[in-house]
Amino acid sequence: MVPVAKAMGNGQPLGAVITRREIAEAYRSQGCFLSSAGGSPVSSVVGLAVLDALRFADLQANARDVGGHLKDRLQRLAHRHELIGAVHGSGLCLGVEFVRDRTTPERATEETAAICERLRELGVIMPPTSDRRCVLKIKPPLCLTWEDADGFVAALDDVLTYGW
Numbered sequence: 001m002v003p004v005a006k007a008m009g010n011g012q013p014l015g016a017v018i019t020r021r022e023i024a025e026a027y028r029s030q031g032c033f034l035s036s037a038g039g040s041p042v043s044s045v046v047g048l049a050v051l052d053a054l055r056f057a058d059l060q061a062n063a064r065d066v067g068g069h070l071k072d073r074l075q076r077l078a079h080r081h082e083l084i085g086a087v088h089g090s091g092l093c094l095g096v097e098f099v100r101d102r103t104t105p106e107r108a109t110e111e112t113a114a115i116c117e118r119l120r121e122l123g124v125i126m127p128p129t130s131d132r133r134c135v136l137k138i139k140p141p142l143c144l145t146w147e148d149a150d151g152f153v154a155a156l157d158d159v160l161t162y163g164w
Contacts, residue, residue: 014050
């Protein structure tokens with residue numbers, strides 16, 4: 001079972017559970033299901049409109065293609081900057097983890113905060129995340145373009161090259 005929500009309604013409160021038919025049908029005779037949102041017809045129309053937009057603009061393929069390009073560019077950046085310990089994820093859900101030493105790997109918490117502040121000054125809002133606050137969580141809109149991805153990588157490269 002995969003619960004999804006938040007961005008699914010593009011601003012409208014909306015959630016869903018994705019599962020196999022036999023699991024969903026078991027809820028008819030076993031247990032119960034409660035939704036505090038209630039299943040508004042408006043939310044249903046919004047959900048269908050979001051699905052139509054995803055399909056019409058081929059945003060799933062865009063996430064795959066642009067996300068692959070972005071991850072490749074970030075991995076190349078990692079070869080040039082020792083502070084990048086790893087690039088995680090796929091599609092347009094990526095993470096750049098910063099470490100002080102790749103062999104230990106000692107997390108670069110303070111550096112990550114400073115990098116995020118410098119990126120903000122350059123117009124890129126990217127707060128640190130993870131338990132140790134040493135990861136850039138990259139989750140842009142599905143309509144991100146190749147140019148947008150390249151612009152982000154250029155800004156990050158600039159910060160890592162010239163200082164934070």
